Amino acid sequence: MIIKKQYLKSKPVCKVTFGLPGEIFKSALTAHIVGEFNSWDTKATPMKKLKNGAFILTIDLEQGREYQFRYLIDKTRWENASNADRYIPTPYGDCSNSVIVI
Numbered sequence: 001m002i003i004k005k006q007y008l009k010s011k012p013v014c015k016v017t018f019g020l021p022g023e024i025f026k027s028a029l030t031a032h033i034v035g036e037f038n039s040w041d042t043k044a045t046p047m048k049k050l051k052n053g054a055f056i057l058t059i060d061l062e063q064g065r066e067y068q069f070r071y072l073i074d075k076t077r078w079e080n081a082s083n084a085d086r087y088i089p090t091p092y093g094d095c096s097n098s099v100i101v102i
Contacts, residue, residue, distance in 0.1 A: 001021065001083055002017065002019030002020075002021075003018055003019075003081060003083055003084070007063065012062060012064070013063060014060070014063050014102045015060055016060075016102070017056065018033050018047070018057050018058075018071075019055065020055040020071060021054055022050065022053030023053070025053060025054065025055060026052075026053030029049075030046065030073070030074055031046070031071055031074075032044075032045055032046050033045045033047060033059075033069055033072075034072050035068055037059065037067050047071075061102050062102065064102065066085075066100065067099065068088055068098065069100065078095070080098045081100075084098035085099055085100055085101040087099060
């Protein structure tokens with residue numbers, strides 16, 4: 001999984017690119033990133049599927065914050081980022097959310 005941060009000098013914003021590798025998610029039809037930055041809306045932030053089967057998305061996030069998030073694959077399967085900055089347990093049982101620190 002990819003998480004790439006690009007801090008902007010002109011604004012207090014970081015361009016964050018999230019990616020899911022094609023070799024793992026090639027059979028998936030859709031992927032969304034769902035988190036605090038979009039009020040946990042499962043439809044608000046779809047990722048773009050590339051020809052090699054990978055999914056990618058770049059969003060602007062405010063600096064000086066942490067954001068919890070997860071990936072939603074094919075509207076049914078939740079995945080964490082394997083390379084998140086850290087993880088926080090959820091109140092929904094034995095799962096956790098990925099956290100990105102900006």
